[in-house]
Amino acid sequence: MAKAFIETTILANILLKPGDIACRNKAALAKYETSSMPTYAIKELKAGALAYYVWTYNKLVVTDSLANTLLAIRSVMSFQPYRASTAIEALASAMQPLIVSSELQTQYGKIADPQQVIFDSCRLMLKKLIIGAWKRRRLICDSVLFPIGCFRESGPKEVDGLFELEERRCKPQTECELGLLLKKDPKALVRLKGVVDTQPQKRENSRRSKALRELIRNPKRPCTETMCRDLGDVIFAFLAPIDATVLTTNLRDIQPLVAALGKKASSPD
Amino acid sequence: MATASAFGGGSSLSQTASNQPGKTKAEVVAIDSIGTHQRSTEALSDLYIPDYSRLEVGRAPELLRSSIELSERAVECMADGDTISADDYTQRLQPVLRELFCCRALGDGFGIVVNSLIWGLHNRHGAVVEARHIKAIHSVLSAVCSEPFLSSDSAVDLALQLEDAGLDLTPTGFDLFTEPLNG
Numbered sequence: 001m002a003k004a005f006i007e008t009t010i011l012a013n014i015l016l017k018p019g020d021i022a023c024r025n026k027a028a029l030a031k032y033e034t035s036s037m038p039t040y041a042i043k044e045l046k047a048g049a050l051a052y053y054v055w056t057y058n059k060l061v062v063t064d065s066l067a068n069t070l071l072a073i074r075s076v077m078s079f080q081p082y083r084a085s086t087a088i089e090a091l092a093s094a095m096q097p098l099i100v101s102s103e104l105q106t107q108y109g110k111i112a113d114p115q116q117v118i119f120d121s122c123r124l125m126l127k128k129l130i131i132g133a134w135k136r137r138r139l140i141c142d143s144v145l146f147p148i149g150c151f152r153e154s155g156p157k158e159v160d161g162l163f164e165l166e167e168r169r170c171k172p173q174t175e176c177e178l179g180l181l182l183k184k185d186p187k188a189l190v191r192l193k194g195v196v197d198t199q200p201q202k203r204e205n206s207r208r209s210k211a212l213r214e215l216i217r218n219p220k221r222p223c224t225e226t227m228c229r230d231l232g233d234v235i236f237a238f239l240a241p242i243d244a245t246v247l248t249t250n251l252r253d254i255q256p257l258v259a260a261l262g263k264k265a266s267s268p269d
Numbered sequence: 270m271a272t273a274s275a276f277g278g279g280s281s282l283s284q285t286a287s288n289q290p291g292k293t294k295a296e297v298v299a300i301d302s303i304g305t306h307q308r309s310t311e312a313l314s315d316l317y318i319p320d321y322s323r324l325e326v327g328r329a330p331e332l333l334r335s336s337i338e339l340s341e342r343a344v345e346c347m348a349d350g351d352t353i354s355a356d357d358y359t360q361r362l363q364p365v366l367r368e369l370f371c372c373r374a375l376g377d378g379f380g381i382v383v384n385s386l387i388w389g390l391h392n393r394h395g396a397v398v399e400a401r402h403i404k405a406i407h408s409v410l411s412a413v414c415s416e417p418f419l420s421s422d423s424a425v426d427l428a429l430q431l432e433d434a435g436l437d438l439t440p441t442g443f444d445l446f447t448e449p450l451n452g
Contacts, residue, residue: 017447019392019437056446070445094442097391100367108324108371120373121440124384127377128438131425158421 004029005240006037006141007233007248010268012049014140015133026140028268029247035141038239039148040178042137044232046153047168050133054156054163057126061161066091066119092118130156130163146239149177150225170225179223182215182231182238189216191260192234199253208234233257325372329379332372333414336365340407347400359398359406363390375417378424382413385428389436405434 006029013025029035059069067088095118105112134155138144150172156163170176182189193212199205207230215223228235233250237257240246246265248254258265343358366387373380386406390398409427413419419427432438 018439018443023437053446073446073448091442091445095440097363097387097441098367098370100371104368104371111325111374112371117370120380121370121384121388122443122446124373124377124380125388125438125440125443126446127421128381128385128425128428131421132429135425136429 001034002032003241003244004032004035004141004247005236005244006035006041007236007246007250007254008041008044008048009249010247011037011041011045011137011140013249013268015045015136016049016053016129025249025268028266029140032245032247035247036143036145036241036244037141038146038235039144039151039153040146040235040239042144042153043148043151043170045133045137046165047229050130050156051165051168053126053130053133054165057123057130058162060119060123060126064119066115066122091122095121146178146181170228172222172225175222176225176228178228178231178235179215182223182235183219185238186216186219188238188261192237192257195256195260196234199256204230204232208232237261237263325374329369329372329375329417330414332365332369333410333417336362336369337407337410337414339365340403340410343398343403344400344407347398347403352397355400355403356397359390359403362406363387366390376419377421378419379413379417381421381424382409382419382427384440385431385438386410388438388440389431391441392437392439399435401434402436405431405436 010025010029014022014029017025056069056073059072060066063069063072070088092114095114098117098121099114100108100112100117105114110116148170150170152167152171154167156165158164189212193209193216196205196209196212211223211227211230212234214221214227233253234257236246236248236254238261240258240261240263242263244263246254246258246263247268248265249267249269251265251267255265339358339362343355343362346352346355346358366383369383370380370387373383386409389402389406393402409430412427416423428438
């Protein structure tokens with residue numbers, strides 16, 4: 001029986017990405033007879049993609065401006081394909097199905113103004129995605145495994161027109177629960193560290209290697225929330241059932257990790 | 270396929286709105302508290318009066334009824350195997366939905382549903398509508414008609430019904446917002 005073990009990129013793509021990407025990912029998942037994911041994927045979703053959407057929504061509401069929101073998005077992006085003004089022109093052109101006749105614009109006033117209509121369509125779609133993603137986070141697979149006692153699964157709340165997304169980080173009383181689980185198999189940790197150390201030099205890999213080294217060399221020291229967060233891909237490789245395939249869009253990083261433990265990974269494309 | 274409407278007769282909301290514009294149902298209070306309690310209640314309710322005289326409240330029920338009628342006919346045609354007529358009724362729904370989006374001051378819940386319906390139909394890019402699509406659209410419109418001031422949470426449930434029926438609700442150009450998640 002083919003089993004899928006879902007990684008965060010797939011969860012985010014299904015819940016938060018535009019239709020065609022979500023459909024491709026759902027179709028890939030549907031090829032498996034059963035599917036599961038660790039609670040850790042929900043933790044990563046909340047601290048990552050969902051937090052970004054909440055930030056964008058709040059930026060729209062606070063600035064009351066598409067232009068300023070797009071400028072803010074561009075200021076935090078690593079690449080900038082085009083200027084904010086060009087992006088708004090593209091958006092205005094794409095949003096034509098929403099625009100009513102000039103007679104109705106006169107009749108309804110500002111609410112029917114094309115700029116306002118485009119702004120509200122984007123704002124309402126972001127709102128729908130934020131609420132919908134949280135509602136369905138546990139419904140895209142058959143089971144959610146490895147509960148994390150120190151992670152509070154509280155969702156976004158709307159307060160005074162803005163979303164609040166609290167408790168993005170775990171609060172372990174003594175030690176991260178996943179850390180305790182990982183320490184039970186030091187041999188696997190050594191194999192995983194060996195792979196991480198051969199991966200391209202990026203900040204996330206050096207943090208991951210450091211966290212693994214700490215777990216291997218000092219198993220009696222508590223695993224912190226920061227270490228748990230830095231471990232990222234390693235957690236999925238470690239927790240994946242031996243007879244399951246880790247489904248991810250980040251095959252380049254995940255594949256060597258799972259292979260080191262005799263497991264498999266696959267991507268939707 | 271009769272549809273109850275919160276705008277039409279029968280609901281407490283419409284009765285309240287037409288009989289006593291701007292007031293909610295009278296509160297039951299002890300006789301000895303009249304004089305102090307009632308005065309403060311009126312003052313409080315004055316602060317939260319929805320403006321029922323606005324254009325969208327006048328037009329929204331009419332537009333919702335039109336849209337339900339069109340979707341109902343589309344469902345019937347589809348059941349009769351008349352796909353072309355079903356699709357045509359669905360096409361006629363689109364300008365009605367555009368105007369309904371001008372009534373989104375009724376609330377974000379209302380706006381979320383109408384926005385989803387507009388993009389769900391637009392993203393078909395002219396492809397003939399399927400029975401599951403039109404059934405979902407009719408069901409969602411009926412739900413909004415019976416509860417136009419629905420919460421965002423309830424609205425998202427309705428939007429998810431449209432997605433489950435196979436409609437893609439993402440606005441064209443929305444990747445401007447999702448791009449940063451790719452890089």
